[in-house]
Amino acid sequence: MNLANISILTRGSNYKKWRREIGLLLTLNDFDVALDTPKPILTDQCTRAEKADAERWVRANKVALSILESAMTDTVRGGIKKHELAVDYLNAIEKKFKESQKVEISQYMAMLTTYKIEGTGSIRDHIMKMIDAAKKLNTLDVNIGEKQLVFMILQALPSKYSQLKVSYNTKDKSWDIDELITQCVQEETRQHQERGKDVEIVNFVQGGKGKKFNNAGNNSSKNFKCSKPYDKIGTFANNLKPKIKNVAKLKCFFCKTRGHLRKDCELFKDYLIANGKEIVNVCEESFDQWE
Known part of the structure; x- marks a missing residue:
């Protein structure tokens, strides 16, 4: 092993790996004597062997200092005070990066505990960001278990x-990370397909603006005319609001749950807000189905 195989110490994210590689390099080349033993003091009474050991220590210390300086970026090197002894220099480096590790840990923990996945971008990419943060915490001796990470990701959805x-909370079986990603991607795909159907129906109704549409699933001859757009999300123009006698029999077009109209569906409102959309020229009775 030589200096070319050593990782270059950057701002601290690779400090642990760098420290292991530095220690191995110094040990393999017998330069670790400068770290493990104090500096020899020579006197007139020293033997030839003691003088030889002192010369070996001085050389090991000099080479170790050179290796430490060469294995850092200029930015890192400039921020650490130089020392005459390799052991003191290494301790100064360790102290510097122990302080920076605390900042890193705080940043990654804040991401895992407060991160909220938005409606934009791939759900897989968002989850991979959280997995990466957990892995970096594990390298900093802050262990985040897989089960704990699954709950953190679910909380961020x-x-x-x-x-x-x-569905997850009502099942006895726990998911691992790979299964969680699979479930989220499948749900994302399903929602995209539902939105595609939604857009097709909206376009159909808009294309027939001013025409009369029969109430879907109702044998009644009563028709509703869609001539005006929504005033805002989930709000009808007063002259278009149908009279509902039994809401319990109503089936929401968006989430397929009975008991409310799509305009009152919380999932539908979240979808509109996340995508910055408003539904126009839509007659609610043409979407929600009566049983």
Whole structure:
């Protein structure tokens, strides 16, 4: 093993690996004597063997200092006070990076405990960010177990994944990280497919603006005319609001749950807010189904 195989010490994220490699290099080349034994003091009464050992220690100390300086970036080297003894220099480096590790740990822990996955981007990419933070904490001696990480990721999921959370909490079997990613990706795909259907129906209704549509699933001859857009999310123009006698029989078009209209669906509102969309020219009765 030589200096070319040693990782270059950067801002601290690779300190532990660097320290192990430095220690191995010094040991293999018998330079660790400068770290393990104090500096010899020569006197007139010293024997030839003692003088030889002192010369070997001086050389080991000089080489060790050179190796330590060469295995750091200029930025790191400039921030650490130089020492005459390799052991003192190594202790100064260790002290410097123990302090920076505390900052790193705080940053990664804050990410895992407060991170909230937004509606943009791939769900897999968001989860991989949290997994990476957990791995870095483990290298800093802050152990995050897989089961604990699964709960942290579930906590970070947006409200549109609430059905997946309920499914996990009601099952006896726990998921590992790979299974959690699979479940989230499947749910993401399902939601994309539902949105595609939603857009097709909205486009169909908008294309027929001003026409009359029969109430889906209802044998009644009563028709509703969609002539005005929503005033805002989930709000009808007053002249379009249908009269509902039995809400319990109603089935939401968006989440397929009975007991409410799509305009009152919390999952649908979260979807609109996350995507910055408003539904226009839509007659709610043409979407929600009566049993």
